[in-house]
Amino acid sequence: MLYYNTYQKSGFCMQFVPIKQLLITVLLMTVSFFASAEPPKVLASIKPLQLIAQAVTEGVADTKVLLPPGSSPHSHSLKPSDVRKLRDADVIFWVGPSMETFLPKMLTSTKGVKSVSMMDIHGIRLRSSEEDEHHIHEHGEHHDHGDYDPHIWLSTENARVIAKEMARVLISVDKVNQSRYQNNLDLFLKSMDQTDSRNCQKVEQSGKKPFFVFHNAYGYLQEQYGLEVAGYFTLNPEQQPGARHLVSLKGQLDKASETCIFREPQFQPAYIERLTEGRSIRVGVLDPLAENIQSGPESYAKFINQLVDNITSCIQGAAKKNGKLS
Ligand SMILES: [Zn+2]
Secondary structure (H helix, E strand, O other): OOOEEEEHHHOOOOOEEEHHHHHHHHHHHHHHHHHHOOOOEEEEEHHHHHHHHHHHHHOOOOOOOOOOOOOOOOOOOOOHHHHHHHHHEEEEEOOOOOOOHHHHHHOOOOOOOEEEHHHHHOOOOOOOOOHHHHHHHHHHOOOOOOOOOOOOOHOOOOOHHHHHHHHHHHHHHHHHHHHHHHHHHOOOOOOOOHHHHHHHHHHHOOOOEEEEEEEEOOOHHHHHHHOOEEEEOOOOOOOHHHHHHHHHHHHHHHOOOEEEEOOOOOOOHHHHHHHHOOOOOOEEEEEOOOOOOOOOHHHHHHHHHHHHHHHHHHHHOOOOOOOOOO
């Protein structure tokens, strides 16, 4: 027989192909099958880390995220479905034991999985929690974030370090796709430069007015772009702020005359609504977990841009006065 039925790669059209060409095709397919062993299954603990990982693995593999939408890493506890995701992964990227307190125990019993805690990697910038102490400690609240602020993913400087580490780890387990990871990393680093120049300009134009945030998560973002967080309501988003801390916040809000308070989509505390009553305060939303951002190669930049846009538009007064909490 001289001719075989087969698919040609371009256009998926059925065509007659001479046997010699078919043999070459089969040979090439065999070679590429052995060369591209399954890419590693990558799992990130929280969505923002997934967005950075997705930028690095684009074109090689899709990454997964452990925490389901609506759950806070501060209070999450492992479910059987999470355990399955962990067991199924080859590589796990997470923040650190002071953030995902539910993870370390599970990881010790998960064999053959490479786990990387981003708070421990070389070059990561860690803010001391003490830098914020003076805001709150006199009010008798105890933070449970450990010695360092664990919200490390909220600065592009740290995102660069995280992406480099992810690329290094992925190349170490998947040499075949080394050039892909490297190329993706270069693109990501370039996009971070654009993100920074865009956001520095936005913040500059906004007049850098001080604002209030729901929980103490934005220190890295503040540092990165020279924003001014005047105060936060709580260190632990699961807990009500203490009565004395609320009184002191009320005093600060009265003095601030016109300002913005940012709540978060994962939490709907009634006290924020009460605090805005009778005051010239706009309420904005900041989502430190990127829940409404679709995972894709550009997503991390979109996430950071959205945070900066929400802050700058609110402090410039563009948001509705006393905007309804939704
Ligand atoms: Zn937090």
